[in-house]
Amino acid sequence: MDGTLDHTMIRVSDLEESLDWYQTHLEYEEKDRFEGDGFTIVYLGPEEMHEEGAMLEITHNEGEDVEIGDAWGHIAVRVPEDELEDYYQQLMDEGVEDYRDPESCGGRYAFVKDPDGHEIEIVQRDPDEGALWSLDHTMIRVEDADEALGYWTRKFEYESTRRWEADTFANYFVEPEDAAPEAMSLELTYNYDGRTYEQENGWGHLCIRVDNLQEDWETLLEREAPEYRDPESNDNMYAFTKAQDGHEIELIERDLEADSLFPF
Structure with missing residues (x-):
């Protein structure tokens, strides 16, 4: 089994508005439709x-309003090390909503x-670990x-690569063995208080490549x-x-050499 995380799917209320947002602010291009x-x-x-990098799949269902449940966490995108403040300020200058700035996150990341x-974390990575704004990880709550x-x-023969255990929660990162540095990983967030979570329609799925x-x-x-x-x-x-x-x-x-990314 390949195991590479191929894409993360989220649902959006307004397709053109979302496309404009991701293409303008994260400089994404449309790979296929x-x-x-x-x-x-x-x-x-x-x-x-x-x-080996992961794509973002956005799905729009006509007439459907999107609700963000708490089982869904976020995607994280990469910027070069020591340039977090610059890229965050760039987003602010472009009119992106100010949610959690670098200072409030100890200068290590921002949202x-x-x-x-949909929450988007901005993390600092070595440029050799993936293109600017490429998907670093997807977080879900368990x-x-x-x-x-x-x-x-x-089930998928993933390995735990790193963890962060705090007073009230823990984050566990898992990915396939020998995953490429450019590949996306999965972050599992566990809160110690025994809470349960709601899966609303804004959260779609993870996709894994198989052989x-x-x-x-x-x-x-x-x-x-x-099944x-x-x-x-x-x-x-x-x-x-x-x-x-x-x-x-x-x-x-x-x-990866096919004319279309869709298997239709």
Whole structure:
């Protein structure tokens, strides 16, 4: 199983407004688009993104208003080391909502929000670890840290690469073994107070690349992953399982040389 995190999908209320926001402020370009019956899917990413880098998928369903639930955390994007203040100020000058500035975050990171309220963390990374504004990690909240870590290590053979344990919460980062520096990782956030979370429609899914959709799907079933939407029900183009907290995970075979990013 490849295991590379291929993209993160979020839903947006106004497609053109969101496209303009990401293309203007994060300098993303449209990688591909699919127009369906009542919905549109657009893949976005930096112009010079690495082949192991993850894309952002935004989905717009006609007539649907987006609600941001607390099970969904944020995406994080990269800027060069020691340039956090400069890029944050650039966003402020462009009219981006002032949410959590670098000073309030100890000078280590910052947060802004997109038009629907999706949180975007800005983190400092070595330029060799990915293009400017490329996706660094996706954060989701989990209700049981042991179960979440066990799920990702057993089902997808991910490894825990780093952690941060504070007085009231802990962050665990997981990714495939030998992941490229440019690849996106997954951040699992666990709050110690036993709270539960709501999955609203603003949060979509994570997508993982597999080597062979049918064979890897069968392997996941052997490892007792939930059978949510199997390959056959999706014309053998992709499949979906769920993590222990209900977070949806898409599986896809990715031909990086294909004319279209969509397997249709």
